[in-house]
Amino acid sequence: MSAIGLNHFLALGAVLFCLGTYGVLTRRNAIAVLLSLELMFNAVNLNLVAFARFMPNLDGVVLAVFVIAVAAAEATVGVALVLSIYRNFRHIDLDQVDTMKG
Template identity: 50%
Template structure:
């Protein structure tokens, strides 16, 4: 049996990689993909605890997280399409009209 800490460490590493991606990347599509990566890392934590606590509620939560991610992808990609239409670029630094 692989210890629970190994799974949790892997999830933490994936989450940190996703966070770095959101901060480092300038391409709004890649930033969005990094957010999906972070959600997936959280899902891994849920499944791990579901396994080691011997309860299925964590898996239900993962299903809900996936549903919310799907809804988020639909709305987020619509926003990205509008952004690229207005700013003619996918670079988030170009979208600074409201920046003080």
């Protein structure tokens, strides 16, 4: 088995990011879309930490901490929006929330 290098982590990050993109594109349920978004955040973070370790430079880890904080804020607002939509529509299927469609 060959040694694990930076490229292995980057490839895993790419796979994770594409799985997240797939989820965002295919899921109808708003919460499922939020779950897939978290996958994409994690892919980016994985790349940042891998670069930080192999370059090596601490700034990547600092940036990953900021990404986690912003992801927490995003998830908070996202869940609040989902609950608000659910209260008004009684479902959270994104392709049926089209009241403002022209």
